[in-house]
Amino acid sequence: MKNSLQIVAEPVKVVAPKKSLWIDAWKRLKKQRSAMIGLTIVLFFILLGVFAQFLTSHPYDGFNTDKILISPNSEHWFGTDDQGRDIFSRILYGARISLWIGFFSVIGSIIVGCYLGLIAGFYGKWVDTIISRMFDIMLAFPSILLAIAIVAVLGPSLFNALIAIAIINVPTYGRLIRSRVLSVKEEEYIMSSKSIGMSNSRILFQHILPNCMTPIIVQGTLGIATAILEAAALGFLGLGAQPGEPEWGKMLSDSRQFLTVAPWTLLFPGFAIMLTVVGFNMFGDGLRDALDPKTK
Amino acid sequence: MSKPLIEVKDLKIHFPMKNNILFNKEKRFVKAVDGISFVIHENETLGLVGESGCGKSTTGKSLLRLIEPTAGEVIFEGKDITKISTREMRDVYRNMQLIFQDPYASLNPRKTVGKLIEEPLLINSDLSPKDRLDRVYELLDVVGLNAYHANRYPHEFSGGQRQRVGIARALALNPKLIIADEAVSALDVSIQSQILNLLRKLQQSFGLTYLFISHDLSVVKHISDRIAVMYLGEIVELGTKIGLYDKPLHPYTQALLSAAPSIKSTNRRERIVLEGDMPSPVSPPSGCKFHTRCFAKMPECELVRPQMRDMGDGHYVACHLYK
């Protein structure tokens, strides 16, 4: 046997240098200027949220009758609101809330969505029919109305807003992964796994799932952006944050009446939302370009 | 000649067409493979040629039951594998393996080459992790790659190298029969010859049997001992290499051979240009399926389906010209 091996051996050099997939993706990502700007913005807001108490000496709550609606100045950089609270501090603490909701609602949607999508896509037939119809039903509702109804059922609170946002986004991820599974299932390497007698579950989790993750990660990043906007909308309608909680959407709705007299109460929270969302969107777009350039 | 390793009898594979469930009661089928029979003996290479869509891949995949046959038998080592349980299929997988056409699509991009080659061992053998690793290195060596390639990803390899990985994976369990489905079609000319040589060397070293599927007549001729020509789900001619290429009997085979461009145009045959395209396998022509394009068509061809006829020297043909 060894002898015959010698005959065969005909070594060839490998073309490309060794790279892991992730390192490779990171390298491509690093080249994308906008993605890096996005990442910087996101990290910036994460740091703001984490170190909020060190970055400001003003509390984010309290009722301060002497300081009502002060316009921005050197002490209150972004001015104060109608309770005399420092808007800058509230925005810092608000970053925690928005990022937290954005991140965890997406995680929730992804877990549930992936699970349903995988099953539907892989097993097909009636399982698929039921799950897909379920998604259809959910998608047929205007999502914000659905979220409003869910929060109305659960009662308004940040956590319930998070749950509602997670629920309404499940079909997005579910469908995405289902369609990915359907196409990955037809890939030749899945056929090749079958041809060595691999079990279904192994195929599903070792081969199909990892190949479905890229768009999910991309969609998830973009989804955080959407979730932050949705949370702000619920907050704006009074269905998210509770009084006193420095949620950005809630800050906007609380200050709506000051549009003419104290526009800074609206400008800064709005900018904060926009900037964070821009950050996630840029980062997500960049990720997509880096991870699966085909779907650009 | 040695004993048969696999015997295919009247194999049919019909795909149901996705139809309008509600409003169209009549079910239609793509008759991808429509009753073919052949035998492959141990240590020989049977080539399967035909044009795109004639059912070559479907045949190849159904031997491993990656596509369930609609009818017919596949007798592998004396057992009809179309009827056995999935558990028993494991043994079959150990002895029969597939090399895929597209070296880009048939390797999971998220697994290292080492993992990919190890997988069949993991599933179908009781080797210890260390033994498995040794075997992976050995296999890499066999196909002309190096041990240090093991922890790289497929995308870091060129097409030819990937095809080597695919071959190593197929070899992992020491199979007896390898089905090579267009294993070199996607490769460049200069790489193609490397792989063809490799396959031949492997056959000699390990006593492999091949079912070699290709649409390239010269490649099939080079590698095969016997050749089957397929047209629209049927085998129209089957013979030894020399018999078939020197004396093609079926008009289709003749046309095919004459149409292949060659750089040595000195001893050119007169080119036979067939008219029209291959008919759809959903509603194939009646009688001889080739009659719509045949230059030697006779009235009966439209009505009667010709049977396989033994013309001696292991040469078979299904054509009304030979009675």
Next chain:
Amino acid sequence: MKSYFARRILQLVPVLIGMSIVVFSIIHAIPGDPATVILGDHATPEAVKELRTEMGLDKPLISQYFAYVKSIVTGDLGNSLRTKKPIQEEITPYLAATIELMFASMIIATVIGVNAGILAAWKRASWFDNIAMFIALVGVSMPVFWLGLMEQWIFSEKLSWLPSIGRFNAREPIEAITGLYMVDTIIQGNWAGLWDAFKHLILPGLALGTIPMAIIARITRSSMLEVLESEYVRTARAKGLSEIWVLYKHALKNAFAPVLTVIGLQVGLLLGGAVLTETIFGWPGIGRYIYDAIGYRDYPVIQSGILIISTIFVCVNLVVDLLYARLDPRINYK
């Protein structure tokens, strides 16, 4: 084609039934009751109880559900608990208002979005592309209510260019025929009214249209980029066709399918998601109507309202699918 259409409509049936169950169970799971809201500040437990009986809310949910389904099947959407008026009549003007707004914003979004997307793809990486995509990025990242507020602040408050609320000047009311005032004024030849309705439509239309515009611009661009790299575009260029011709004839028609899907989806978002815009711009639309009904726990209104817009949404997407076939002859619905 016909049978495809019929099949799609049949497929809608389980979706609609499922939807009715979901809507019904969700809204009845919302704590609180309509009687309290109707009675307002002067509600007393006795009065509430009496009113609930009167409204049939003390019956078991199952029988309420079947009553509701029965009335819907017979084409009757029931009466509002709060106003006691037939929902059919009540909902029409709201629906019309939303549809007018939706049309305005979709036209803004599609015209600008598609053209910006095409140009950006064509001049990829140029300054135009960069600026357009930056605007689109900001556009998709903007909370729509904030955008609305800022528009009001700038264009109504500071510059006094445009009215910030309502659908027309209260002093010159417009008579409703279809409920789409731009159309109504044209029918009536009321040009001043048309101008007025138009002015009122601009700000909310722009606010509501910005996000779809941004999304459409982005999707058009990426879809165009893909198509521009296709071989048939190269073939078209090889024929010596002018760039405009290549872009708008050869590329756009093929790139339009994903854009169309997005437009279809946006319609759904606009239909219900306009709650916020409608609130800010005092637009008497259906989103706001349903949102208020949730506040009032006006069950029949919520049920029928959501069902109507969901049905419209589903139908719009059906139309989108059919348009697909017109766009892409490869799709064969036989």
Next chain:
Amino acid sequence: SDKESDSGNKTVNTTESSKNSTLIYGRGTDTVTLDAHNIVEAESSRISKNIYETLIDYEKESTEVTPKLAKEWTTSDDGLIWTFKLQENVKFHDGTEFNADAVVYNFERMMDENHPQHQGDFSIFSRTFKGVIEEVKAVDAHTVEFKLVKSDATFLPNLGITPFGIISPDALKTFNDKIQEHPVGTGPFVFDSWIQNDSLTLLKNENYWITDLPKMDKIIFKIIPDNSARLTALKNGEIDLMEGINQSDLPAIEKDMNLQILKRPAANVGYITINTTRPPFDNVKVRQALNHAVNKQGLIDAFFGPVASPAKNMTPPAVWGYNDEVKDYEFDLEKAKQLLVEAGYPNGFETEFYVMTTPRLYFPQPEKVAEAMKSDLEKINVKVKIVTYEWATYLPKLMEGDYSIAVIGRISENGDPDNFLNTMLYSKSSSNLSKFSNTRIDELLIEAKNSIDRDVRTALYKEVQEIAHNEAPTIPIAYVESPMAARNYVKGYIPHAIGYESLAEIYFEE
């Protein structure tokens, strides 16, 4: 050239006067019904008040009773028989005559379940007159007699609320349950058109029985849900008159030369109700401590604006019988802490604070008030968790007593002190949200309700207020006058305490 400029002026004038004959009234929410008898909320009353008329009315600037469709009335000594002499020569908008039969027909519609027009729930009638009125009958063409079950001090003032407006019996018979789309009354204005959630138009009643009234040709009630937007519309001249103003906008309106601020007198009280059955709030000291911990003036400055004043009683000053001698709890955190120590809570306690998300007249910004109160309460170690609910969920919770402390308020229905004090403090009243029970107060309230002597009742009510202050089942926060704004040329408009009024005397000054 003189002539030319003259004629030029004239055209301007005519356009202006045509504009001037139409009043556009901006408001936040739509009317629910125009069937007067089925009205339960203010936005319907606001319209109905101008289409229909009641037998009696209130004074323009107080809640004292004055004649309207009834010119005069007499009471039997036992207070059981009331006889009303009706105005003559009054015609409904459809030309039919207003007379005693019409009044009887209207009341029977509400009282008699077998009446052909008995449709709807008539909840206001059930609440106010069920078990009060026994019979209504026509004595002659212009005299009606009400027979009561028992003597009731609130009978007469109650007759003045819009649900007891008189609808044309002819119209009722013609339109039946569609009457709300075709309202026909005797009032100064005639119904013209109603675009849901957008606008409602009334036209001048050319044959109004009071001469020279109404002064406007047309009134359009225009809905603009958002306060700021409505104000913008007013500034732009799109509307003439509006209600619902953000307190933050008041200073700007004051400065605006073209605008005037009008105040609707406060016939309401916004308060914090304390669940007196729940520890630690069953302890009066705790309740007093809470009273001391509220910075009413601060809250009012921040969230109510100049239209509100700090409340100390459970009835507003605009309603007669107000006890001004009561001395309010001053904002004193030390004293509050002290009281908590005395009550046995030196380290304070934790509690939930319920707030509705829906703004009400008496709490234009309930959530913000709660937020602000929370920070003060935390200074006396009362840890507060704010919990918000929508109105639909909120009120049932309060009525079931499923809360600890909560924001709520009350608006007068008829300008009678009973309507506040009895409702909120009588132990068996279902609107006694504090579940407060004090035998002395109960006695006083029953006595007052059965008496028809104004002075006697005043004294009784003052005592009730005194006790309630000491027992502190609630924290009265504010009496809220609702600010309204109008263009300067709007004259003759006097907002009424009960929340709506006849617009017959409104006119534009050139």
Next chain:
Amino acid sequence: MKPILTVDNLQTHFFTDSGIVRSVDGVSFQVNEGETVGIVGESGSGKSVTALSIMRLLPSRVGKIVEGSVKFQDIEMSKLKEKEVRKIRGNDIAMIFQEPMTSLNPSYTIGNQIGEAVRLHLKLNRKQAEKRSVELLQQVGIPRAQEIVHEYPHRLSGGMRQRVMIAMALACNPKLLIADEPTTALDVTIQAQILDLIQQLKKTSNTSIIIITHDLGVVSEICERVIVMYAGRIVEEGDVRSIFESPSHPYTSGLIESLPSLDESVEWLETIQGNVPIPSQMPTGCKFAPRCKFVMERCKQEEPELIDIGMGRKSRCFLEGKRKNV
């Protein structure tokens, strides 16, 4: 014989994220009137890019002609304005692409797509254009041309589509036809049909043709002259017969010998070792040196010139140079 196309020192580079790709690196050749020239080479050797450079159809953002000239008849293509190029494209020079499946616009009928070019260049009206389309379809041997003009591409088979592509290219009687792998995607019997068609065209018109392919067989069937490309360069050029009989460059001979043949059987095929170098690892000397059987020290240092070796043949190899010098 007049040259109709002269390419001189053409260098086309792609400026990609991962660096500059010198896809075409100093290519010079001529095509004479009525001549059929084949360009062969492995995948990635720069064949298509050469063709696109001639047509000025490079992806404008990344691909640029950095040097060299392309002369069509007497017109210097690289100096023309885009608008002037458009007048030549599809009119004087036409092109057929490899993938008949994707090279036709799926959204428009065949007639529409053929007619477009005629209407543009020949200024025909709609009716005339349709008539011309039908003629063209008949000319390329499409049955039922009257009906086919109204069909959408997806209803046609691959062979039919390729015929349509050819009809489209012929629409304005071009002087030069560039066919980029016109038969690669087709089956053998269909390929035979198309090759037949091209041969007929050669007979009936005086159109010059450039056929790009990696299939040596195709070249030998229909070309007079052949250009062999490797890694962006021409390594050998000459008339078909003599090159296939006695290839001069080791790459050419390797290619020919590594092909299994229908006519003779060998047990082992010749191979060219290794892979085509990727752009970032392009060797310094002769690009083929790492794979060459006859590699010398010199080959690794410097790159040989494309030298004339007589009989109208050229070769880029030091061995040839030696042979010639000796």
